[in-house]
Amino acid sequence: MPRCFHEAEYARIAIKLILVINGHEIDWLSPINDALKKKLKRQIKTWNLTAAVLNNQLAYENQLISV
Numbered sequence: 652m653p654r655c656f657h658e659a660e661y662a663r664i665a666i667k668l669i670l671v672i673n674g675h676e677i678d679w680l681s682p683i684n685d686a687l688k689k690k691l692k693r694q695i696k697t698w699n700l701t702a703a704v705l706n707n708q709l710a711y712e713n714q715l716i717s718v
Contacts, residue, residue, distance in 0.1 A: 661698065668702040669715065675706040 670687060672680075684704040688695065691702055710716045 666698060666700050668700055669710070670702075670704045671707060671710045671716065672704065673707045677706060677709070680704050680706060680709075 668691070670683075672683070675683075684702070687702050687704055691700070694700060695702060705713070705715070707716065711718065
């Protein structure tokens, strides 16, 4: 891993995992979001992560992707 990963002060930074599912209905995101958080529960707690599931429309609105 790059040196910056070894030297980072993880207590002072926020890491957010974002899964973008292209063409997915907004109403279908919540169960997938819940399942992802359940599956990553230990990693989320250990590394103080946050996780979210978005479709391409929400990712675009949050400026995570471009057209």
